[in-house]
Amino acid sequence: MASATATTLFTPNPMFSTEHHSLSPSPTIPKSFTGLCKPFHSRVPTSIPFFHCRRPKFFVRATVIKWRCPKQTIPPNDTGFQKKLLYLESIGIDSFLLIENHPTVITTSLADIRSTVEYITSLDFTAIEFRRMVGMCPEILTTQVSDLIPVFTFLHREVHVPGSDIKRVINRRPRLLVSSVSKRLRPTLYFLQSIGIEEVNKHTDLLSCSVEEKFMPRIDYFENIGFSRRDATSMFRRFPQLFCYSIKNNLEPKYSYFVVEMGRDLKELKEFPQYFSFSLENRIKPRHKQCVEMGVCFPLPALLKTSEVKFQSRLDVCVNSSTPLKTSPLWSAGCDVYDV
Structure with a gap:
């Protein structure tokens, strides 16, 4: 029964089609956002001279964006762009900060952004949760629904994340939503399983990481300091979160203190890799x-x-x-x- 419910959760709804919709006179705001959000105009210093001039609202908004994001090209008096900014502000997104951190939003259509917002909020994510997700990973707003659905399906069917845990998994690691299933998520899943980590559904935050750029350098590090390949792999199998720690800021200083100051044997680290999770100071x-x-x-x-x-x-x-x-x-x- 739980499995059937979970599978139904990720079935795309026709109302969230990724096709472009004709723009309405004013953007539609999801019900979950109504009354919870307010524009971010108050965050911009009003002491700037142009705020005291009688200018069209779009001119002021575009000028502020240019002030906040000097390297970005703003569409000249574009009604569609103006509606996009109004929509982002209506759902509590700081459009200035968003454009500064993720300029692709400038060229993404309002219809696509709205479809993405409506699809995610239809899965019971609250307005606060959605804003937090976008704050952590702004690329979510410019990801099409057709790319989001495979991620939810992959987590449920291949990683075996229960439907009731999907929200928790995404809230903890929003970047999963913008990771390619075929190029990133599935290869990482296979790698984790290959080193003996069977319950990957308990370590889903690792799935969006690169095997070549993040995992292998850390395994190589432990080999370089004296562990065999087998022992190094065993440590990561015992404590998968070890993959998340910085070599320079975490592993190196703690290993140095362990050997030089504590005078301990490497065998202890092999048996208790959680040592690296504790604060050195x-x-x-x-x-x-x-x-x-x-x-x-x-x-x-x-x-x-x-x-x-x-x-x-x-x-x-x-x-x-x-x-x-x-x-x-x-x-x-x-x-x-x-x-x-």
Whole structure:
């Protein structure tokens, strides 16, 4: 029953056809946006001289866009362009910021933009959710419905995302909607499955990433610092979010501290790649220094996963009792001994 409902959710509705519609005198606003949005005119400084001149509204709007987006060519007194700006403002989109970040919207027809908005909001995305999605990925507005439908179908049928979770998946990673199924989403899915990640539906934010540009450089990095290809792949299988971390700003500094300051063995990283998910300055360094001062040594999970209260309590217990040496078999099992 749930599967049938989910499949029906992604069946295109004739009312959201991607064909160009004749423009009405004023843009149609989806009901979900009514009363929730207001124009962004108030964000523009009114101290600029031309705001005090009696000029046609389109002249003022085009002038502001030119001021905000000096490199963009604005259509001269184009009624269609004016209607497009009014429509964007009516649904709460900052047209100035949108054009600045995604100038393609200038040449995209109002009919296509409206069809995209109506299709996405018909899938129960709220006005607030839609504005947030466009803010994170403005390309959504210029993506045709005929390109959006295959993405929803792919997530449901091939990635096995339940229909009830589709909204959550898209809200978390809006870029999925502008990713090609054949050129990006499906190849990435196959790669993740090939390294042993079976439940990709729990890591859908990775699907819009490039295997060649993002995944392979990170696997290569771990090979370069001493892991075998098999061990490096195993780490990403254990903790797929490792693919998301910057090599320069995350992996390198944390690995350097792990080896130089902590003096730990690479085997620990292989068994606990989640180490890279903790803050170096706020969690790793302070706790390691406290352990050094107290003369104790915890396995990585016991050192980093526990709350601050439990960590301090564990330190007190170790200081006031006999603790196993690092060379003792009990030390490697410390995770169980100290109830992580």
